[in-house]
Structures are given as C-alpha cells and as structure tokens.
Amino acid sequence: MKYSAFSLLKEAFRGHAGWTPAWRKAEPKSEYDVVIVGGGGHGLATAYYLARVHGIANVAVLEKGYIGSGNAGRNTTIIRSNYLLPGNEPFYEWSMKLWEGLEQDFNYNAMVSQRGVLNLYHSDAQRDASARRGNAMRLHGVDAELLDRDGVRRMVPFLDYDNARFPIHGGLLQRRGGTARHDAVVWGYARGADMRGVDIIENCEITGFTIRDGQVTGLDTTRGSIKAKKIGLAVAGNTSRVGGLAGLRLPIESHVLQAFVSEGIKPAIDQVVTFGAGHFYISQSDKGGLVFGGDIDGYNSYAWRGNLPVVEDVMEAGMAMWPGLGRIRMLRQWGGLMDMSMDGSPIIDKTPVEGLYLNCGWCYGGFKATPASGWCFAHLIARDEPHEVASALRLDRTATGALIDERGAGAQPNLH
Amino acid sequence: MRIPCPYCGPRGNDEFTYLGDATVRRPDPAAPEASRAFHDYVYLRDNPSGIHQELWYHGGGCHAWLVVTRNTRAHDISDVKLAAGGKP
Numbered sequence: 001m002k003y004s005a006f007s008l009l010k011e012a013f014r015g016h017a018g019w020t021p022a023w024r025k026a027e028p029k030s031e032y033d034v035v036i037v038g039g040g041g042h043g044l045a046t047a048y049y050l051a052r053v054h055g056i057a058n059v060a061v062l063e064k065g066y067i068g069s070g071n072a073g074r075n076t077t078i079i080r081s082n083y084l085l086p087g088n089e090p091f092y093e094w095s096m097k098l099w100e101g102l103e104q105d106f107n108y109n110a111m112v113s114q115r116g117v118l119n120l121y122h123s124d125a126q127r128d129a130s131a132r133r134g135n136a137m138r139l140h141g142v143d144a145e146l147l148d149r150d151g152v153r154r155m156v157p158f159l160d161y162d163n164a165r166f167p168i169h170g171g172l173l174q175r176r177g178g179t180a181r182h183d184a185v186v187w188g189y190a191r192g193a194d195m196r197g198v199d200i201i202e203n204c205e206i207t208g209f210t211i212r213d214g215q216v217t218g219l220d221t222t223r224g225s226i227k228a229k230k231i232g233l234a235v236a237g238n239t240s241r242v243g244g245l246a247g248l249r250l251p252i253e254s255h256v257l258q259a260f261v262s263e264g265i266k267p268a269i270d271q272v273v274t275f276g277a278g279h280f281y282i283s284q285s286d287k288g289g290l291v292f293g294g295d296i297d298g299y300n301s302y303a304w305r306g307n308l309p310v311v312e313d314v315m316e317a318g319m320a321m322w323p324g325l326g327r328i329r330m331l332r333q334w335g336g337l338m339d340m341s342m343d344g345s346p347i348i349d350k351t352p353v354e355g356l357y358l359n360c361g362w363c364y365g366g367f368k369a370t371p372a373s374g375w376c377f378a379h380l381i382a383r384d385e386p387h388e389v390a391s392a393l394r395l396d397r398t399a400t401g402a403l404i405d406e407r408g409a410g411a412q413p414n415l416h
Numbered sequence: 417m418r419i420p421c422p423y424c425g426p427r428g429n430d431e432f433t434y435l436g437d438a439t440v441r442r443p444d445p446a447a448p449e450a451s452r453a454f455h456d457y458v459y460l461r462d463n464p465s466g467i468h469q470e471l472w473y474h475g476g477g478c479h480a481w482l483v484v485t486r487n488t489r490a491h492d493i494s495d496v497k498l499a500a501g502g503k504p
Contacts, residue, residue, distance in 0.1 A: 249456075250460065250461070253461050299486075300468055309428065399459075412436075
C-alpha cells in the first residue's frame with residue numbers, strides 16, 4: 001500500500017479500517033541469495049538498497065529481537081556530515097544526501113528535519129580547529145558556517161555565554177544537519193524492503209555459520225538452518241560475538257552509551273547544539289522532550305545499561321552549557337551497545353571468509369550513517385568491490401596503517 | 417558499579433580509570449612475525465560477552481593497578497587482584 005495524502009483521506013472516510021501491516025511476518029525459507037544478519041537500520045537499509053538499486057530481492061534480514069529493539073531505538077537521532085578527514089567526509093555527506101531524499105525514496109515519513117547542527121567552541125584554539133573542520137567540509141562540497149559569539153547568541157540566546165571556565169566564543173554550524181525519527185527510519189526501510197520481496201524475519205537469532213573451504217555457505221539460527229550465497233553482518237554491539245562464530249577476531253570493543261530524555265516542554269531549542277568543552281549534545285523532539293547524551297561509560301559492556309558517574313558527567317556538561325536545564329526534570333535514561341572500533345571510524349568490508357561481509361565499528365555515530373551504510377554495504381555485497389565513498393573503511397587498515405582517527409586517540413576505543 | 421579495591425574497600429567506579437583486557441601480553445619484538453603479533457596485541461580484541469579480566473587504575477585512591485574479573489553482561493565483579501601480584 002502506497003502512503004499518500006489521498007490514501008490518508010480515503011482511510012479517514014472508512015474509519016481507518018483498511019490499513020495493512022507495514023511488512024509481512026515472513027517465515028525463513030531454506031535458501032537465499034543474500035542473508036543480512038541484524039535487523040537494525042543498517043541491515044534493513046542494506047536489504048532495501050540490494051533490492052531497489054541492485055535488483056537482488058531474494059534476501060532475508062534476520063533479527064534476534066524485533067525491528068527497532070536495538071540501537072535503532074536507542075540513539076539521539078542526530079544526522080550530520082561535519083567530519084574532518086577525507087576517508088570519512090565523502091561517506092557521511094553521501095549519507096546526508098540520501099537523508100534529504102529518503103522519505104520520497106521509500107515512501108515513509110521519517111520526519112527528517114534539517115534544523116541545523118551547531119558545535120560550540122570555547123577558546124581561540126578551538127575556533128581554529130572549528131575553522132579547519134569547516135574548511136575541510138567546504139572543500140568536500142559540504143555546507144559549513146563559522147559563527148562568532150553574536151551569531152550563536154542570535155540563534156540560541158539562553159546558553160551560558162559568560163561561563164567563567166568555558167565562555168562560548170562561537171560555533172561551527174551545519175545548517176543541513178538535524179534530526180530524524182529513529183523508529184520511522186527502520187520501519188520505512190523494513191517496509192520498503194518487504195515491498196520489494198525481502199523477507200524480514202524477527203525473533204531469529206544466529207547460532208553458527210557453515211563454512212566449507214573458507215567459503216560461507218549458510219548459517220544456523222534458532223529457527224533452523226538457512227543456506228546463503230552471501231552473508232552480511234550488521235550487528236553493531238554484537239559484532240565480536242557473531243564474528244566469533246565465524247572464527248573472526250576483530251578490532252572491536254563493545255561499550256555502553258547512555259542517552260536521556262527530559263519531560264516535555266514547549267519548543268525551546270530549535271537546533272542540535274553540542275558543547276565543545278565536554279561531551280554533550282542536545283536537541284528537542286517533536287513531542288517536546290529534550291534528547292541528550294554524552295560520553296560512553298568507558299568499559300567493555302554488553303549490559304544495555306550504564307552507571308551513575310556518566311549520568312552525573314552528562315548533566316554537569318549540560319548545566320555548564322545551558323544552566324536553565326537545571327529547572328527541567330529528566331524523564332528517561334537508557335543504554336545501548338556501541339561497536340567501538342580502534343580508530344573511531346567504521347568498517348564496511350569483506351572478511352577473510354569468502355562470502356562473508358562485515359559492517360561494523362560505528363562507535364556512537366551509527367544513526368546518521370544509516371542510509372549510506374546500507375547503500376555502500378549493498379554495493380559491496382552485490383558487486384564484490386567497495387563503493388567509492390566507503391573505499392577507506394577497510395577491515396585491514398589497522399594492519400596497513402591507513403587509520404581514520406578523527407580524534408587522534410589511538411587504539412583506545414573508550415577514548416573515541 | 418562499585419569496585420572492591422584490595423586496599424581501599426568498595427569504591428565508586430568514577431575513582432578508577434579503565435585500560436582494558438588484562439590477559440593480553442606484550443609480544444617479544446625479537447620473535448619471528450613480531451609485527452603481526454604486535455598488530456594483534458594492539459588492535460584486536462576478544463571482547464567477550466560474559467566474564468572479562470580487565471585492568472583498572474585506582475587514580476582516585478591508592479594508585480594501584482588492579483586486575484578486575486567482571487561479567488560484561490551484568491557488571492557484577494567476582495574477583496579483584498593487584499596487578500603487581502601479592503596481597504595488600
């Protein structure tokens with residue numbers, strides 16, 4: 001069923017009795033051309049672009065929970081392409097371009113809102129770094145504006161400009177950045193893939209691979225064995241666990257990242273604003289809740305929940321940037337599992353096992369990358385060669401030395 | 417999460433700094449294939465879902481390096497030893 005103003009009007013006159021489920025509850029078949037493990041945004045986007053761009057529709061997406069139960073439902077919904085390094089920036093800009101046409105493309109309201117992403121700076125040195133990043137973005141054809149203190153004040157008047165320790169000197173603004181509705185993104189991709197023949201199989205956990213002579217031929221799941229010519233892994237925080245089933249030891253650590261929502265308030269903050277003197281980012285959802293987060297907890301975790309010191313740290317950074325936050329009550333807080341890579345950048349590549357493809361290492365920036373990750377992973381699986389904008393995101397870059405270390409923190413995942 | 421430090425008793429984890437896997441050993445630089453061994457040592461991780469032995473530094477307390485045995489699925493700690501060995 002195609003969604004449109006007309007279909008909405010038609011259903012309004014029929015008591016909304018004619019809406020059908022957005023995707024089928026598919027049963028696993030015995031064989032597929034491609035199986036994608038992981039029914040999050042990246043896995044579903046991969047299946048969608050495999051079917052839509054490459055004409056490969058005999059595809060299954062296996063999800064151990066339900067669609068939207070993992071990090072797709074646990075992020076702070078920010079989309080942006082304000083990266084510095086040439087290995088990253090074209091990829092994230094391609095993602096931004098896909099975001100801009102996504103809703104028309106998959107016929108679903110993902111509530112993409114280009115409300116602007118503003119990164120504050122608090123010192124002369126940070127201004128220079130912001131200018132450099134902005135220039136790097138513009139050299140890649142991406143919009144970036146360096147705002148001075150008055151420019152920021154006109155946009156966000158209520159911040160603490162005269163903070164004695166971290167006065168706000170200005171900010172780097174990407175107007176095309178913003179937010180999207182996280183659940184709608186996975187629902188839209190799931191529906192779009194399903195309409196093109198992809199089987200989305202929920203509550204189906206993978207328990208092992210069948211590998212013969214270094215070639216993957218299928219996998220075992222809690223709902224039976226499935227043969228597949230090609231298998232793509234997009235399992236985020238479970239990458240080491242699932243990769244381990246195929247004998248892979250990977251440059252990934254799983255960490256927990258917490259995020260927070262306040263009670264709903266009237267429209268207060270129009271943009272995504274990030275604090276430059278600590279790690280804090282905030283926006284306001286259409287329901288009115290302030291959505292914000294900060295650093296990962298910093299130790300290996302598969303627990304889907306964090307600890308109180310990071311809660312305190314995030315609140316302190318928030319209060320330093322916007323003292324008025326102290327008058328607002330926090331409503332909810334949750335944790336998600338991050339697949340932290342060694343240089344803070346993702347991996348979309350083949351593995352040493354023939355026919356097994358890997359999509360991981362998103363750290364805590366995976367949501368914004370969803371469309372391009374799916375696009376490039378589908379390209380890799382369909383054509384057996386990396387997509388142009390993802391050509392630097394290789395698995396062997398830790399060995400070749402071609403690292404993409406935006407922060408320059410080295411192989412310490414908890415510092416990225 | 418509280419870490420029971422052998423010197424200081426149970427303390428909040430914000431007093432500690434995390435380093436990572438305590439079971440990996442620096443390879444012998446003179447061994448054959450040393451560059452490969454160093455690559456694996458620096459970049460690859462077991463990253464277990466379950467029991468993990470890891471190094472924590474008690475910078476907010478006694479300044480000891482600790483080997484903490486922790487379940488990464490539930491954050492419960494079953495054992496803490498001094499990384500230098502011995503007992504306090």
